[in-house]
Amino acid sequence: MEIAKTYNSAQAEQTWYKYWLDNKFFKSTPDHRTPYTIVIPPPNVTGVLHMGHMLNNTIQDVLIRRARMLGFNACWVPGTDHASIATEAKVVALLKEQGINKADLSREDFLKHAWGWKEKYGGIILEQLKKLGASCDWDRTRFTMDEPMSEAVIDVFIDLYNKGHIYRGVRMVNWDPQGLTAVSDEEVIHKEAQSKLIYVKYQIQDSNEFMTVATTRPETIMGDTAVCVNPTDERYAHLKGKQVIVPIVNRVVPIIFDEYVDKEFGTGTLKVTPAHDINDFNLGQKHKLQTIDVLNSNGTISEAAGAYVGLDRFACRKQIIKDLEELGLVVKIEDIKNKVGYSERTNAVIEPRLSMQWFLKMENVSKPALENVVNGEIKLIPEKFINTYKHWMENVHDWCISRQLWWGQRIPAWYDGQGNTVICKTKEEAVEKLKIKNSDLRIENITQDEDVLDTWFSSWLWPITVFDPAVIRNGKANANADLNYYYPTNDLVTAPEILFFWVARMAIAGYEWMQEKPFSNVYLTGIVRDKLGRKMSKSLGNSPDPLDLIEKYGADGVRVGMLLCSPAGNDLMFDESYCEQGRNFANKVWNAFRLIKGFEVGNVEQPESSNAAITWFDNKLSEQLEIINDHYSKYRMSDALMTTYKLVWDDFCAWYLEAIKPEFINGKSLPIDKVTYDATIGYLESLLKIMHPWMPFITEEIWHLVNERDAKDCVIVAEWPSVKGEIDKKQLAEFEVSKELVAMVRNVRAQKQLSPKEKLEVIEKSEATRSYFDSTIIKLANLSSFSYTKDKVEGAFSFQIKTTEFYIPLAMNLNKEDEIERLTKELEYNIGFLQSVQKKLANEKFVANAKPEIIEVERKKESDTLSKIKTLEEQLAVLN
RNA sequence: GGGAGAUUAGCUCAGCUGGUUCAGAGCACCUGCCUUACAAGCAGGGGGUCACAGGUUCGAACCCUGUAUCUCCCA
Numbered sequence: 001m002e003i004a005k006t007y008n009s010a011q012a013e014q015t016w017y018k019y020w021l022d023n024k025f026f027k028s029t030p031d032h033r034t035p036y037t038i039v040i041p042p043p044n045v046t047g048v049l050h051m052g053h054m055l056n057n058t059i060q061d062v063l064i065r066r067a068r069m070l071g072f073n074a075c076w077v078p079g080t081d082h083a084s085i086a087t088e089a090k091v092v093a094l095l096k097e098q099g100i101n102k103a104d105l106s107r108e109d110f111l112k113h114a115w116g117w118k119e120k121y122g123g124i125i126l127e128q129l130k131k132l133g134a135s136c137d138w139d140r141t142r143f144t145m146d147e148p149m150s151e152a153v154i155d156v157f158i159d160l161y162n163k164g165h166i167y168r169g170v171r172m173v174n175w176d177p178q179g180l181t182a183v184s185d186e187e188v189i190h191k192e193a194q195s196k197l198i199y200v201k202y203q204i205q206d207s208n209e210f211m212t213v214a215t216t217r218p219e220t221i222m223g224d225t226a227v228c229v230n231p232t233d234e235r236y237a238h239l240k241g242k243q244v245i246v247p248i249v250n251r252v253v254p255i256i257f258d259e260y261v262d263k264e265f266g267t268g269t270l271k272v273t274p275a276h277d278i279n280d281f282n283l284g285q286k287h288k289l290q291t292i293d294v295l296n297s298n299g300t301i302s303e304a305a306g307a308y309v310g311l312d313r314f315a316c317r318k319q320i321i322k323d324l325e326e327l328g329l330v331v332k333i334e335d336i337k338n339k340v341g342y343s344e345r346t347n348a349v350i351e352p353r354l355s356m357q358w359f360l361k362m363e364n365v366s367k368p369a370l371e372n373v374v375n376g377e378i379k380l381i382p383e384k385f386i387n388t389y390k391h392w393m394e395n396v397h398d399w400c401i402s403r404q405l406w407w408g409q410r411i412p413a414w415y416d417g418q419g420n421t422v423i424c425k426t427k428e429e430a431v432e433k434l435k436i437k438n439s440d441l442r443i444e445n446i447t448q449d450e451d452v453l454d455t456w457f458s459s460w461l462w463p464i465t466v467f468d469p470a471v472i473r474n475g476k477a478n479a480n481a482d483l484n485y486y487y488p489t490n491d492l493v494t495a496p497e498i499l500f501f502w503v504a505r506m507a508i509a510g511y512e513w514m515q516e517k518p519f520s521n522v523y524l525t526g527i528v529r530d531k532l533g534r535k536m537s538k539s540l541g542n543s544p545d546p547l548d549l550i551e552k553y554g555a556d557g558v559r560v561g562m563l564l565c566s567p568a569g570n571d572l573m574f575d576e577s578y579c580e581q582g583r584n585f586a587n588k589v590w591n592a593f594r595l596i597k598g599f600e601v602g603n604v605e606q607p608e609s610s611n612a613a614i615t616w617f618d619n620k621l622s623e624q625l626e627i628i629n630d631h632y633s634k635y636r637m638s639d640a641l642m643t644t645y646k647l648v649w650d651d652f653c654a655w656y657l658e659a660i661k662p663e664f665i666n667g668k669s670l671p672i673d674k675v676t677y678d679a680t681i682g683y684l685e686s687l688l689k690i691m692h693p694w695m696p697f698i699t700e701e702i703w704h705l706v707n708e709r710d711a712k713d714c715v716i717v718a719e720w721p722s723v724k725g726e727i728d729k730k731q732l733a734e735f736e737v738s739k740e741l742v743a744m745v746r747n748v749r750a751q752k753q754l755s756p757k758e759k760l761e762v763i764e765k766s767e768a769t770r771s772y773f774d775s776t777i778i779k780l781a782n783l784s785s786f787s788y789t790k791d792k793v794e795g796a797f798s799f800q801i802k803t804t805e806f807y808i809p810l811a812m813n814l815n816k817e818d819e820i821e822r823l824t825k826e827l828e829y830n831i832g833f834l835q836s837v838q839k840k841l842a843n844e845k846f847v848a849n850a851k852p853e854i855i856e857v858e859r860k861k862e863s864d865t866l867s868k869i870k871t872l873e874e875q876l877a878v879l880n
Numbered sequence: 881g882g883g884a885g886a887u888u889a890g891c892u893c894a895g896c897u898g899g900u901u902c903a904g905a906g907c908a909c910c911u912g913c914c915u916u917a918c919a920a921g922c923a924g925g926g927g928g929u930c931a932c933a934g935g936u937u938c939g940a941a942c943c944c945u946g947u948a949u950c951u952c953c954c955a
Contacts, residue, residue: 003917005917005918006918006920007920185954185955190954190955339955384884384885385884387883387884387885388883388884388885388952388953388954391882391883391884391953391954392953392954395954395955496952496953497952497953499953500953500954527952564892564893564906564907565892565893565906565907570885570886570893570951571951571952572892572893573891573892575891575892575907577891577907577908578892578907580907580920581906581907581920583920584918584920584921585920586920587918587920587921588917588918588920588921590917590918591917591918591920591921592917592918593917594917594918595917595918596917597917598917634896636894638892638893638894639894642893642894642905642906645906646905646906653917653918654922657917661917664915664916667916669916743923743924746923746924747923747924747925749923749924750911750912750923750924750925751924753912755915756913756915756923757915833901837901840938840939843938843939844938845937845938845939846938846939847938848938849937849938849939850899850938850939851899853899853900854899854900854939857899857900858899858900860900861900861901864901865901
């Protein structure tokens, strides 16, 4: 059979993904086995795969594939998030392209368009995940706005309302003037900006005196209802009880005194605009000030301002500065740096705005979610995030859950137009309930709240409702079989940026409705950045398209590449060269397979060298597998991968295969004996299993090329190899010395420019007459013989490994000067080393305080070095 | 402004309880090889004052204090 020299990834990926699907290997249903469950962080339904998804989902797939091989009933639930604001923005933009204005559409018509868009483009990202090899149970695919999932959201709202955790009120919210909706604190991104600090003069009423107020937001002057100074500020003490005139609108407002004002900032005076700043709002509440909202929802100046009506807020800012200057009221303008909030979804500058919203009281519901992370019931990986989590949970604010959008779950609040409100699922129920409150109820006057719920108000239920959306109303005691079996899930893999958005809230929901954590471990990945440390983003154009990478390097190559550079919780500086490394590794594996496949089994005796190599690799495999398992248990993914990489490349390919490879004589490879061949196939299969979670496609491909197999005999469902009971560490150490010896011989060849084909002789100075790996050494170093002597061999090239001396008799004459120089250097180093060791041992305090085993080690070092020095001196004596 | 973390080779990172010849790995680099599994490879090699300054200790990359720089989170 002709096997291609390089591995063809595209072909294998297509074949095996389909094969796995056809054989339902990803499918999970409850059975007698222990479940291992991951719920996917649902990507936005409108999203396309980016590098962050790649990283995130590769890690999940590695975990789920390994769990499957370990015999767990592995279940990875996929799905998408309706992402209300992002999706609605996209649909609005799309309609605009078609010349349709959202404002001209009814709610029903708009939703029809939105669903149409979702059906057409939604879920592209799930198809892309398949290219990556994601082994999700696709039959379980969920969408946060699926009918049953949405119903659960409403159940939750009603439940929380009935428990008294939800209230409605006028509060200062983060308003997105472009998306025309409130957004939560977490959806505001604060960025540093260059701003102008304007010093404006306000005249004191009935006086010619002015006071100067510094502001970065002069366009809100029309909403000023006070000027505030610090009560301890001497400069303004005489103004107690006075009033000032607000420029432009000439409103007379009081001067108030409050500790809140920073004497050092600006002029130590603050204009108070309760409608447009949270702190001013608080001041306004405290001092019972009037609130004048001078902005419309879209960021233009409102009627209430009395000036500049209809002008955009930023245009107004420019204009008002100009006008104030003309009035001679501007003292100076300073350039300052300050933080400005932007909407995460639309990038518009956020406007603090008073509006009627729904809130969830967080104080009580969040308690178990805090406790159980702090006490380790839910583990965060890496642990450093516990501090961040704790800090946030201890200072958690009430959650604004209403959004002025249409795409999402509509708030189940019903009004009768006469001031009565009821919370219930249907209009029919609302009628019944309102009737009790209002005897003159007119059904045509009943309206439902126009707002929808925050997207996170549905995704916080994800680990529960993907299994049983009805559990909220049925109660935990009546949970279905799926939820009972799969909940709590095992691992959650997500980005630290949504620790509060999502992770904390899922924990809250878990304890609220299941009285149990939603997951045991939260693995937090880093942000994928480019080589220069910049976040990958569309606008920068620095993000490669993951699908292009897959095409170029193969899915396995990209998976390996991603994980080679991804420490948990730290950002990763991604570079395509990692994918190249991944692809090269895949190719290495492919070629190892080609070599083995090319062996011709003959009726020959097993060489001693092969027998020894097998014994060694048997130990090595177990030793390394143990380390790999340990890395997995600590979620050290890169380490687990690198250990696997080296086990395959260095131990298996570079040493084992070289040791057992039949000799090549007269243009023909000799046959291999059956015992060695079978052992080698066995090792290859074990390695394929160990590599499978990282490189699912190539391992499956080779698995089926190695042997004829039954339809269901696939590496994806093969049993994870086990570590053998007793690992012979001594033998492993012995082989390390042999490797060193082989390397030394190769080194000598290179130095003396001897061909690798020329056989050399090596003699070891030792009491022994043979050791276990002699024949392997002869093979690997290409020796004519490897023998032992009790006496020195004169005139031969000599070197030491540990404390043992070796000789290589060479036909050519050694250059005396070179040898003396080499040996002298080594001698000097050893003398220096001896001194440092002896100094340590001479230190009474060291001997008194250090642990005995440490002192023992130092003594050993001393004696070893002494004997080494003795040997070197003897060698030099001979040369001189 | 408040909090968390980082700084180890050219790059990306390990270094877990302070003690093995402990200063490591992978990549990159340099030298030599087209040696019939693999040039996407093989063999060999160079490279770090562990950010800086103090301190604790018999002993510090590791613990403490301060400084500098960077990153992230929150307000």
